[in-house]
Amino acid sequence: MRPATTLEEAYLAFDPGPLRGPALKAYYVDRPHNPSAEMRQILLTAPDEPHKLLFTGHRGSGKSTELNLLAEDAEIQQAFLLVPFGLEEILDPLDLHFLDILVAMEAKIYLAGREAGLSWPEELVRILADFWVPQGRKAGFLQEDETTSLSERLTGGFRHLVGPYGRLRLEPLTRQILRENLAGRVSELITHLLWLVGTVRSSLNRGVLIIIDDLDKPDLATARALFYERGTTLTQPPCKIVYTVPIALFYTGEFRTITRYFTARFVHPNINVQTRGGKPYPPGIKTMHQVVYRRMNQELIAPDALDYLVRMSGGMMRELTTLMRTSCNKARVAGKWRISLQEAKEAVDEVQRDYERILHRKEHYVLLRQVAREKRIRDVHTEGDETNILMELLHNLSILEYRNEESWWDVHPIVARLL
Template sequence: MVRKDCGASEGSGLEFGAGFWAIVNLAGKVKTQATTREVMRRVMKPRLSDLIDAINAIIADAERELGKKILVIIDDLDKVNLEKGEELFYKHGAELTQPVCKIIYTIPQPLLFSNKIRQIVLQYFDGRVELHNVRVKKRNGEVDRSSYEVMREVALRRMEEDLITEEAMNEAIKSSGGILTEFIRIIRGAANIANMEDRSRIEEGDVVRVVTDIRNDYIRILNRDDIKILKEVARTKEKTDEDRFHDLLFSLAILEYANDEVWYDIHPATKGIIERVEAGEG
């Protein structure tokens, strides 16, 4: 494969070119070396159009050789903080869409409340797909049995059914609030507890212990004003006007669901915190 070195006078070992492996090697260095990231910002920013041209050349060569169209998925951008996420998509929306292939970017859900981001999505991107949490409970509080089956299937694609009791499975589904990552985290944590106690099956008490740890995590980050917002959301199932609402949504203390229209509820682990506050214990 032909390699064309663009060169870099700063930063030990920082070198990139138009070849595929050069891009891969650069990505590895960027992830592991803080100094490389700083140098990359200074060196790459004024040459961004050259990099995009190089990427497009790689895409064209790859599609010609493979006889297939390339789809790139940029994952984990939904985990960056809101300020960085808004900066990335608002200031660099044009650049993000210049590679000549299909690209899927993940985006933090609270950014959808930003008018700036909505403008960028309409201007530069073909559209968006919102992946809402699984609605394990309906807006009126009634359990959604079909969603329970979806969550159950997710678990049983990863584990044998006899490794968990039915009570433990239901508790894990309920306590997850329909967040798949949270559900898997609960099952994994409960499995570790059972394993440490030399048991071959996850029991309901194992799940409860994991959920208690999650509740304690929220106790550490929530203040009394947050509790007021959570109480209001739990009561109305609507968003509030406070800026802090977005932060609570980002931290998953508040969860978004959708039927025909969007509605909100609070993370099941936070309900015990509210009850404690109301009882004057917290």
Template sequence: MDKEYYTKRQSPVDEIVKRLIVGTTEKPEKFLFTGHRGSGKSTELNILSDEVKKYNKYFVVKFSVSETLSIYDITYIDLLLTIGSEIYKQAFKNDIKISKELCKDLSEWMIKRTKIEITEENVSAGLEAGLNYLLGKLGTKMRVEATTREEIRKELKPRLGDLVEKINTMIYSIEDNSKLMESDKKIIVIIDDLDKLDLKRAEELFYESSNSLTLPNCSIIYTIPLSIVHSNEYTQIKQNFTDAFILPNIRVWKSNGEKDEEERKTLTTILEKRMDLKLISNEAINIAIENSGGNLYHFVYMIRSACINAIMRNRNKIEIEDINSTINNMRNDFDRILRKEHYLILDEIHRTKVAVDGKILLELFHNLSVLEYLNAKRWCDVHPLIVPLLKERMEKQKNSKDTAR
């Protein structure tokens, strides 16, 4: 990643790196990594990957499920297959070879179980290249062909033990390669974008199949939706993993209602690294900061959209009006998805700064209506874009009750 644009912020990355490097156990680490959508997790995982590489202790395999699988249809079988495939492809790319016998065994097993063939041309390129081609073709089919996904799942589900055995045998073989052996490197897999799964799919994957996800004998970092952390099943899910880490939103306000000037400076610095601040008024910056709630995606989107608004108005500088137009559009987006039962929960959270239990809360975390922050302890609040909608709704409800009397 381009570190020229990176701004240091409150993040668990340093702790994760220390845990990986110090290694308190001989067993591979299995970590969960979460945060709100748009909070900057991908950037932090890129930093984590770079930091881990510096210590020369891990062979890093990082991939995004958005690029390798269908984000709307993922099961533990798909994920395990992809973990194995990505490990091999990364090793092949770095000229780290496994034995010809194992390569032949893996190819034959994959062809038998997935019904994907290797052409004569691929065979003539060598066993290693042939397997690399096979895994690449498998990945493409798994991503775009629903029928193929179902057929492979049906074939491999009763053979989970065989699949894991093949993956682990390959892991041992790669780690035994002289290129990794000389520095005693172990494999670590970092999986991004699993937090983008819908809530139902995420619960199925991490609650019903978390045992299976920990079976590969290498360290793995899984991203998960923040809403899962607030579910009743989370305690059971976490028991299957070494630990879990949360990337907090950047605080715009403290829990007592005071402005968090230090954290606001972080957002200004992030903006300054991406544009000349002479092109936007200070008032517009402050409005964007306050209405973003510290969510990086929303903050950057506000500025980008306001820039387009300014151009459409033939301005050479972003002004308050340009930001407000974007804010109104984003607020309308929230207004379309929020229901009566949502507002009752939102009102309680806005008053108490505490997240209540229940399925509705999980929806509100998932659609970013509720944001979580950390001081000494965690606290929650309603997204600033929703506050005017909430006040309007509560006022109408109050007037309705007064009229009824």
């Protein structure tokens, strides 16, 4: 894929979604303090060890792209049957239960094995069918059909459950029925996973690696319910799993307890575009310029417009791509062939208005001014409502974390315009 030569092409190139496939190879830019190499090393060390990793970062920092890069790694593909899925593809972020995740794991491993050419043993298929056919009838995703084999019926049922437009995501009644019927049968689900993983090892000579993206999308209360209250359960499946989690969870009092359940935790950093003292940081700015120039010719944006957008992005990958895409569109509407500082400022103004709508409490601004002044959050990390506000500001990207030799925090540059 070549860099865009027109603003129309550039608009398409700056899709703010995760990079994958040819776009990943063409557009990906690494960053300092990227933990992906450490994660990869843990995963490739003893493929049968059931390591469980937590992966976080601000929403839009590029976590999904890093997970796609991991899944496309040749050594990872050789060592594992890969079972990647996004929460929003097969589950409902607004109504999420730990049982939904276990059910999705079992269904996705079964389907991934079929897609890899694995013929599941008849005895295992019979055991799974004895378990799932009654559940499928009650929940409406698997029907009796004597004209097809048990294996085909199970495959079809799992596809109806966790495939595109699957019932586990779209049908609240299906979720309710499964949760009620499976509440006392968690050990059976874990046993199924043990048999499936063991069959993959004996038949394909590979381990199983599950990568669950978008688990940072639910609210903090849901994340606590999953990883604090059910952390022991989520670490029981006998394979390697990478869980994404909300960054706000790392700032809760329960987090130290949560880490005891998991092998390691990693933070995907934002890119420093300025120093802690507020001066431009050339290495980070250069990285962000590379992100832009991989996708479009540099003649399509004025240098001062690019510098402005990079600075106002706060080093957030999705923020930069969104601002670039908005700027492309505004320049096209104005009949221009390149982005000027005017379109860049108009794009930033739109994002600022979004923040104005959600930051409506006096307490928001008290904490934001303190973080902007101190560049840390320790002094505001107290109990009660103040902590809830801090978690909210971290979750909605008003406060961003950065890292040099040590971590520091700052207000999103666009939000800082409101102070």
